[in-house]
Amino acid sequence: MKNSIGRDIPENIAKDKRLYEGEFSMDSTIAKASPVIKSVHPGQGKLVDNLEEAIVKCGLKDGMTISFHHHFREGDYILNMVIEVIAKLGIRNLTLASSSLSVVHKPLIKFIKDGVISKITTSGLRGTLAEEISKGLMDDPVIIRSHGGRARAIEAGDIKIDVAFLGAASSDEYGNASGSRGSANCGSLGYGKIDALYADKVVIITDCLVDFPNAPASILQTNVDYVVKVDKIGDPAGIASGATRYTKNPKELLMAEYANKVIVGSGYFKDGFSFQTGTGGATLAVSRFLRNEMIKSNIKANFALGGITKQIVEMHEEGLIKHIFDVQGFDLAAVESIDKNPMHHEIDSSFYANPHNKGCIANKLDVVVLSALEIDTDFNVNVMTGSDGVLRGASGGHCDTAACAKLTIIISPLIRGRIPCIVDSVNTVITPGDSVDVLVTEIGIAINPKREDLIQRFSKVDIPIFTIQELKDKIERIVGIPDKIEYDDKVVAIVEYRDGSIIDVVRKIK
Known part of the structure; x- marks a missing residue:
């Protein structure tokens, strides 16, 4: 069966799922899911001696769903530690609903083979774990959800979490938890x-137990059942770098300069505009060019959104950005800023990008700058699978912010390692072409034909303009056309669009 963008969805998957029909084809009017509530009386404590005691007291049983967050990224100790204890307790057939999975989670392979984990839903998959899943490690396909799509699924009850194991840089004994004020801050x-x-x-789960009350708290005591102190929750070096540095790569700098010209010439660059930029080399460098242009034009932004970096913090402290809305910090400057700057706001993923609440903040974005592993001539974007078909990325907030922003810019080089980045059809669609307005490359830009207004605007801007087909043809004259990836029929991952419909699947590589 084919969805509205022509992706083949196997009938056994399509029969139980809605197929993607468009960015905003689905409205939702449903009751929110509700958790089980158990009262805690005066004098009752929440602090337990170890993880095993917490797991037993939570009543975790075979077939349940457990969740984790990924704010500790490659420095995360929590997930592997908890799963190891669960395995020793003999609990099996669990669904793992982590917000994302990284290279550091390679030990999960053993627990999947041993039957401890039988299903996974996540935003990202990387490293050896991702490679093994791409080769058919799991019987059930992994479900890939965007950050907004995951929040929607949780609120709608599509993901029913039995026990959430949440790492915190600091917590008091009653469960007021924070990503700050500890030794492994995120x-x-x-x-x-x-x-x-x-x-x-x-x-x-924390390694820094502080006096009550641990305020302000990211997670409040009213939502917490148990608190466990462990020796270490993570490696600070893998959680946040000292600084997210600008690229010195001339190609990336040129793409960033072109992207800045697109923003300035788009009509959306005006006092009070809002934006989100990524954390990759070229997308991060856009912030530098944008800062200079804002100073030159005496323009200030109302807010910046998303994963926050030093560059955004510096612009905020210079008075160029009024508000920061932060769903994830990427370096120490971002981590420290949230504690000291009152207009740096911590937000949850539903407020960030859930398409089925009463108005996520992504809806108010003017400009978003995103990267791509590959993009096709229909402007569909892949950020999930590599040129070999192996899972090696994350859906993240890509399709969420692309759908919501008034101007969505994709930055991508023409070639990576002699592999074309512009193709006839991407391996895996994460963001549909209808959400993309402009592709920026190192030789110029391509504008989505549906944006006739931008085509007219940029005809007067000093920037090379091509059709996306012309860019593709230029690449192929240099490196040729790669051989097609060979897949088996088995589906190893189902890609949900942010509204829960199926936009694509990932098949097992041969």
């Missing part, structure tokens, strides 16, 4: 906050 706990609100049981 800043915003935006992805964990939504789990704490909807899970039946919530366990806070």
Whole structure:
């Protein structure tokens, strides 16, 4: 069966799911899911001696769903630690609903083979774990959801979390937890906050127990069942870098300069505009060019959104950005800022990008700058699978912000390692072409034909303009056309669009 953008969805998957029909084809009027509530009386404590005690007290059983957040990124110790204890307790057939999975989660392979984990839903998959899943490790396909789509699924009850295990840089004994004020600080706990609100049981895991009350708190005591102190929750070096540095790569700098010209010439660059930029080399460098242009034109932004970096913090402290809305901090400057700057706001993933609440903040975005592994001539974007078909990325907030922003810019080089980045059809669609307005490359830009207004505007801007087909043809004259990836029929991952419909699947590589 084919969805509205022509992606083949196997009938056995399509029969139980809605197929993608368009960015805003689905409205939702449903009751929110609700967690189990158990009262805690005066004098009753929440602090337990170890993880095993917390797991037993939560009543975790075979077949249940557990969740984790990914704010500790490659420095995360929590997930592997918890799963190891669960395995020793003999609990099996669990669904793992982590907000994302990284290279550091390679030990999960053993627990999948041993039957401890039988299903996974996540935003991202990387490293050896992703490679093994791409080769058919799991019987059931992984479900890939965007950050907004995951929040929607939790609130709608599509993901029913039995126990959430949430790491916190600091916590008091009653469960007021923060991503700051500890030795392994990560800043915003935006992805964990939504789990704490909807899970039946919530366990806070910290290596820094502080006096009550730990305020302000990212996760409140009213949503927490148990608190566990462990020796270490993570490696600070893998959680946040000292600084997210600008690229010195001339190609990336040129793409960033072109992207800045697109923003300035778009008509959306005016006092009070809002924006989100990524954390990759070229997308991060856009902030530098944008800062200079804002100073030159005496323009200030109302807010910046998303994963926050040093560059955004500096612009905020210079008075160029009024508000920061932070769902995830990427470096120490972002982590520290959230504690000291009152207009730096910590938000949860539903407020960030859930398409089925009463108005996520992504709806108010003027400009978003995003990256791509590949983009096709219909402007569909892949950020999930590599040129070899292996899972190696994350849906993240890509399709969420692309759909919502008035101007969506994709930055991509023409070639990576002699592999074309512009193709006839991407391996995996994460963001549909209808959400993309402009592609920026190192030789110029391509404008989505549906944006006739931008085509007229940029005809007067000093920037090379091509059709996306012309860009593709230029690449192929240089590197040729790669051989097609060979897949088996088995589906290893189902890609949900942010509204829960199926936009694509990932098949097992041969």
